Amino acid sequence: MPKILRFTRFSLRDFLVASGPAAIAVIVVCVLAYWLVDPSPPRQVTLSSGQENSAYEAIGKKYAAVLARNGIRVDLKPSLGSNENLQRLKDESSDIDIAFVQSGSTRHEELEGRGLVSLGSLFTEPVWLFLRDSRNVTRLSQLKGLKINVGAEGTGVPGLFKQVLSANGVEPAQVKLGTLENTPATVELLAGRIDGLVFSSAPDAPLIQMLLQTPGIRLFDFAQAEAYTRRFPFFSHVVLPRGIVDFGRDLPPRDVHLIAPTATLVARDDLHPALVDLFVQAASEIHGAPGWFQKKGEFPTANYTEVPVSPAAEKFYKNGPPLLQRYLPFWLANFFERMWVVGVALGALLLPLSRIIPPLYVWKVRSRVFRWYGQLRAVEQAIEDVPAERQAEVYPEQLKRLNEIEERVNRISIPLSFADELYGLRSHINFVRRRVLSLMKPD
Incomplete structure (x- = not known):
């Protein structure tokens, strides 16, 4: 039974050899796409707020509470106010990721090339x-x-x-x-x-x-x-x-x-887009209600800021929260929203591979049979035009070589769907053997 199974099972080894390079390519593409789309945002972010008993301090605590619901820890770092917050963001050695900045604190040209983006105006100050x-x-x-x-x-x-x-x-x-x-x-x-x-x-x-x-x-x-x-x-x-x-x-x-003036939420432009989404959604929850100086839904807004607005924030103000985040938990929705790039890359790669791998597999299995035809052809060439004085030496030697080839061919494990090629090879070995034997008979 084990011997029969050797000739009936799928040739996993040949399939792995044929599909191995493709599998490695798929893994490399997945890893590269994962790195490029960066689907998992950091679980900690530092927010520069304001003085003790200030509105910035109180509002910073609200942001920390809202983001904590999604597993994001917001570390609040007190400051003197808007100018210090802006200086911290400009300082590349600072650990500040996001801060409250007052409109009028700076001019647009002063921010050119500083790597800062606005997440929107939050409220009037x-x-x-x-x-x-x-x-x-x-x-x-x-x-x-x-x-x-x-x-x-x-x-x-x-x-x-x-x-x-x-x-x-x-x-x-x-x-x-x-x-x-x-x-x-x-x-x-x-x-x-x-x-x-x-x-x-x-x-x-x-x-x-x-x-x-x-x-x-x-x-x-x-x-x-x-x-x-x-x-x-x-x-x-x-x-x-x-x-x-x-x-x-x-x-x-x-x-x-x-x-x-208005209070603006300003961040470094390398802040993870998923965190941008969370902060803008938190801003909508915290500042969207009517107040002493605003109507319901008037804030947050992409207006009233000298800092260029983040593309992710601008998309939120135009279209609202991402579709999946309306129905799924944040982490799961973010994963699916950002990993679709990997799906597209895989689809683009797997479609041609699905056409290439099957022929490679067939070629790999058949090559285990066809490579012996080279040996068989070498035997035929060896018996061609042999001088009479060497025939007694060459013919027995090639006959022995044929026996060795046949013995090794009989040990080949091959799927049943390719058995006709194996039996064809064996019949061709016998054909060459008969030719050698006929040449060995005296005239």
């Missing part, structure tokens, strides 16, 4: 100028000689507010500008040691909420807000409606006009 009630200031030109804290240089506020002062004909040297961080500056204001302070933040920042409700502290009304938007394109005109802080206490007692 009004310029909040809080003053003590005792200072009856209605125009910014009246700030001359007052102590106003604008924050540390790492924030975007100092440069922003200096532009505003300059537009009002006030030189920075004419105002005593402080550089305290937000929390100690608030303490100084409440203690009466400074006359005012400037924030640029979303309204849900704890310090903003507190100061809006603190007696003796008044929010400056930018009555010329619309004019500022014409002079500075990165500003928008927003209105803090009467009573929105506290309806019962009617805070504020009237509409307050404010000027507002």
Whole structure:
């Protein structure tokens, strides 16, 4: 039975030899495609947020919570604010992957070739100028000689507010500008040691909420807000409606006009596209609701940013989340979305291989039979035109050689579908043997 099976089974060895190079090519293509599409995003990302008790810090925690649901750990790194965040992103030795940056912090030409992309504008950040009630200031030109804290240089506020002062004909040297961080500056204001302070933040920042409700502290009304938007394109005109802080206490007692840049999510351009998708989806969840200064769905948006928008983010704003991510878990959806490239590469490779491998297999099996025809032909050539004096030596020698060939041919293992070629070879061996024997007979 084992001997019979040798001649009935599929020749796995020949198939492996025939398909081996193709299999290696397929593996190489798969590995190369996997490396190129990079389907698995890193499970950890570093986000540069903001100061303690700032809106950036609070919102950074929200992003960490949303991405944690998909197994992504967001490490929050505190900073002084927008300017420091931007510097960290520009610094190639920094470990920061993504950060909050305020519009107006830089010009588009300054970012050329810096490898940064925007994931969209998230919300407006009004310029909040809080003053003590005792200072009856209605125009910014009246700030001359007052102590106003604008924050540390790492924030975007100092440069922003200096532009505003300059537009009002006030030189920075004419105002005593402080550089305290937000929390100690608030303490100084409440203690009466400074006359005012400037924030640029979303309204849900704890310090903003507190100061809006603190007696003796008044929010400056930018009555010329619309004019500022014409002079500075990165500003928008927003209105803090009467009573929105506290309806019962009617805070504020009237509409307050404010000027507002926008907060932008900026990342390095090598941030994994899957992480870009997650951050933009998180931004839509966190910032998509209506707020004090925005309608539902107004943010996030690809507008109001000097930084080029990431192609993945732009695709989200146009088409919404990827189709598979609407129905499958993030990791599985991301794998299928990105590995389709491998499927296409395999299809392009397997189609021609499916036509090449079967003939190679047939050739490999038949070659085990056909190579003996070379030996048989050599025997025939050896007995051609043999001189009479050497015939007694040559003919027996070739007859012995034929016997050895036949013995080795009988040990060939070959699938039954090719048995006709094996039996044909054996009959041809007998044909040559008979010819040799006929030549050995005396005339």
